[in-house]
Amino acid sequence: MKAHRITLLAACAMATTLSLAQTPAKLKIGLMLPYTGTYAALGIAIENGFRLQIAEQGGKLAGREIEFVKVDDESDPSKATDNVNKLIKRDNVDVLVGSVHSGVAMAMAKVAKDTGTLLIVPNAGADVVTGAMCAPNIFRSSFTNWQPAYAMGEVAIKKGAKKAVTITHKYAAGDESVKGFREAFEKGGGQVVKDLSLPFPGVEFQALLTEIASLKPDVVYTFFAGGAAVKFVKDYAAAGLKKSIPLYGAGFLTDGTLDAQGADAEGLFTTLHYADSLGTARDNSFRLAYAKTYKLQPDVYAVQGYDAAQILAIGTAAVKGDLSKKAEFASAVEKAKIDSPRGPFMLSKSHNPVQDIYLRQVTGKENKLVSVAIKALADPARGCKM
Secondary structure, eight states, X not given: OHHHHHHHHHHHHHHHHHHHHHSOOOEEEEEEEOOSSTXXXXXXXXXXXXXXXXXXXXXXXXXXEEEEEEEEOTTOHHHHHHHHHIIIIISOOSEEEOOSSHHHHHHHHHHHHHHTOEEEESSOOOGGGGTTTOOTTEEESSOOTHHHHHHHHHHHHHTTOOEEEXXXXXXXXXXXXXXXXXXXXXXXXXXXXXXXXXXXXXXXXXXXXXXXXXXXXXXXXXXXXXXXHHHHHHHHHHTTOTTTSOEEEEGGGTTTTHHHHGGGGTTOEEEESOOTTOOOHHHHHHHHHHHHHHSSOOOHXXXXXXXXXXXXXXXXXXXXXXXXXHHHHHHHHHHOOBOOTTOOBEEOTTSOEEEEEEEEEEETTEEEEEEEEEEEEOOOOTTOOO
């Protein structure tokens, strides 16, 4: 009897050991996003969207449970390299997800490229990340700064504008957005008479608004996001410019900011790869699930977070959870048509979305779809060698 019990105990111990051996290790995801400061709301929306897609996968990817390691990057490029190295070396994350600020994302991309760590960029549009810094292990679920800006340059020409002034923060995202607008606007015969800027994250616009009034352009093109976008739209209207000089922007000007901007945003035109009223079954189901889960309406940042998780899910399934198989991961993602709330898209050879860019207009508390400004717009990926 005693021998029989010992045998049973040994069998149970062996079964437990086998069970533990068969349980795959948790998949560690490093979320490096802004949780404080100008872009805090954007970081939260990205994480919400990401978690919603993981929940729809049953909370696991390829049988591996998920563990999140979160870092507030504070939208501060000077801290970015240390932050990302801690996630890789101290926390041993399998994949990096971040960030919003282009300067932070560029630092993340450099470390990811040097270490071979998988990186999915769910917002920052720095052209160079899928341009000269492109790598087989770096993917983007959002846009390049060039894409919505180039589309708006075409829109402005079609609306009859001949002279434009641009205004933005003086940093990578702003500079690249203005260049994209200028490229299309000048190609169409327009002239950018002045580029105005101020240091990030400054919001003292008055002197610049006075200069715009004196220049009397046909249109003002702007790239601002988050808290700065709120103040700029309100100050532009308060200065009386909204009535006399149309304000056009990359869609971040009015995405996630309409509640705070109120009537001052009414009627503004923006271009982006998402709108609040696409009306497709896919988008409707996403919006309903997001609203039920978070008691909030989703915006473009939530969509980009959701699609970052879709990219990770597609690649992880293809390698059966073994993220060391980076070539197979990349191959699967490159071939996939991603079923996004924004509309289906594929990734270019440089791993940036090839996607429709929509013209939207603010109506009440929505960025309503007006038309498709450009279909399946691919970033030129200048400098990418992959």
